[in-house]
Amino acid sequence: xxxxxxxxxxxxxxxxxxxxxxxxxxxxxxxxxxxxxxxxxxxxxxxxxxxxxxxxxxxxxxxxxxxxxxxxxxxxxxxxxxxxxxxxxxxxxxxxxxxxxx
Amino acid sequence: xxxxxxxxxxxxxxxxxxxxxxxxxxxxxxxxxxxxxxxxxxxxxxxxxxxxxxxxxxxxxxxxxxxxxxxxxxxxxxxxxxxxxxxxxxxxxxxxxxxxxxxxxxxxxxxxxxxxxxxxxxxxxxxxxxxxxxxxxxxxxxxxxxxxxxxxxxxxxxxxxxxxxxxxxxxxxxxxxxxxxxxxxxxxxxxxxxxxxxxxxxxxxxxxxxxxxxxxxxxxxxxxxxxxxxxxxxxxxxxxxxxxxxxxxxxxxxxxxxxxxxxxxxxxxxxxxxxxxxxxxxxxxxxxxxxxxxx
Numbered sequence: 001x002x003x004x005x006x007x008x009x010x011x012x013x014x015x016x017x018x019x020x021x022x023x024x025x026x027x028x029x030x031x032x033x034x035x036x037x038x039x040x041x042x043x044x045x046x047x048x049x050x051x052x053x054x055x056x057x058x059x060x061x062x063x064x065x066x067x068x069x070x071x072x073x074x075x076x077x078x079x080x081x082x083x084x085x086x087x088x089x090x091x092x093x094x095x096x097x098x099x100x101x102x
Numbered sequence: 103x104x105x106x107x108x109x110x111x112x113x114x115x116x117x118x119x120x121x122x123x124x125x126x127x128x129x130x131x132x133x134x135x136x137x138x139x140x141x142x143x144x145x146x147x148x149x150x151x152x153x154x155x156x157x158x159x160x161x162x163x164x165x166x167x168x169x170x171x172x173x174x175x176x177x178x179x180x181x182x183x184x185x186x187x188x189x190x191x192x193x194x195x196x197x198x199x200x201x202x203x204x205x206x207x208x209x210x211x212x213x214x215x216x217x218x219x220x221x222x223x224x225x226x227x228x229x230x231x232x233x234x235x236x237x238x239x240x241x242x243x244x245x246x247x248x249x250x251x252x253x254x255x256x257x258x259x260x261x262x263x264x265x266x267x268x269x270x271x272x273x274x275x276x277x278x279x280x281x282x283x284x285x286x287x288x289x290x291x292x293x294x295x296x297x298x299x300x301x302x303x304x305x306x307x308x309x310x311x312x313x314x315x316x317x318x319x320x321x322x323x324x325x326x327x328x329x330x331x332x333x334x335x336x337x338x339x340x341x342x343x344x345x346x347x348x349x350x351x352x353x354x355x356x357x358x359x360x361x362x363x364x365x366x367x368x369x370x371x372x373x374x375x376x377x378x379x380x381x382x383x384x385x386x387x388x389x390x391x392x393x394x395x396x397x
Contacts, residue, residue, distance in 0.1 A: 003194055006221035010211050011201035013225065014232035018204075019257040021239020022248070030240070033370070038237050040338050040366035045231050046206065046326040047339035048346035048362030053213050053319040059351050069316035070323060077327045083173065087180050090320030095313030 069094030175291025182299020187309030219356025259285030
């Protein structure tokens with residue numbers, strides 16, 4: 001039930017911001033500070049999510065096969081690999097390191 | 103995902119030299135600032151172009167839109183697998199792709215739920231990631247000009263990829279065409295591959311043994327990478343990582359990620375002070391590179 005609540009709240013919230021953007025009179029959110037904050041907010045959140053899902057295990061910090069997978073994804077990104085290949089590299093390397101007992 | 107939209111937008115510019123309106127870096131990243139120049143409504147061509155040329159340009163728009171839609175749509179498989187691995191059922195996973203339909207928020211939500219966060223904290227993180235779509239919508243509303251009943255429907259498709267394609271077009275007709283084809287392709291494929299991924303993950307059993315728990319962070323990193331253009335973005339990302347890892351052991355699940363969002367205003371505040379102290383400092387550099395003065 002908790003999961004359905006989270007899904008419902010996220011769906012409504014995410015739709016409303018999309019609709020608000022498409023419907024609001026131009027200029028209402030166009031102040032420079034608001035725009036810079038809006039551009040920087042996803043950067044902070046995505047960086048935090050990457051770190052948490054790579055090094056977090058519940059409330060503990062761990063260094064395991066996921067870190068190797070993320071390093072592989074980073075290399076793929078530097079080599080300008082397509083999106084699916086980036087994710088594929090992370091998955092394959094993580095699985096490989098685990099299979100080797102990492 | 104934004105990376106691929108970028109590639110497609112660049113390809114569109116390479117392959118269509120007749121496009122006279124500068125599209126700038128419309129598809130260069132998932133941020134709204136980069137979309138600045140393209141959001142200026144085009145003044146329009148001098149007159150209606152000859153029909154064959156118009157048809158040719160339309161097919162170029164459709165080809166670009168299909169490219170983005172198919173490439174990103176397929177990655178719904180990664181979401182389906184990740185969501186199932188996080189413990190969500192097939193229906194819950196499909197409901198997210200059908201109703202939320204903005205990838206980063208979906209990954210964030212299932213990640214937070216898997217970590218044991220409370221549903222509202224988890225939803226808050228996903229919501230904050232979705233806020234950027236409001237800024238795409240602001241730019242798109244002038245370009246697409248949708249009115250009446252179409253607008254609430256179109257709103258559901260306002261995401262990174264549709265915005266990148268639509269904002270790269272030189273006129274309203276092609277912007278609508280690009281938006282619609284990208285949106286439709288992506289929506290259909292993203293939902294089908296989500297279902298496939300969720301069912302596939304159930305068949306696989308322990309998704310961690312297959313390394314599939316690394317798909318989520320890899321997706322976030324792929325979305326993040328093209329955004330790290332200047333020292334400001336890198337500082338915000340670095341501070342966010344320190345905040346989340348530093349508070350993970352002591353705060354309830356889900357809260358560290360929300361707290362790390364404070365890295366954005368913190369970096370802007372420090373940057374603002376630095377800019378006043380040294381007029382030629384990083385503030386002006388940021389100003390120039392983001393092009394916000396043009397918007």
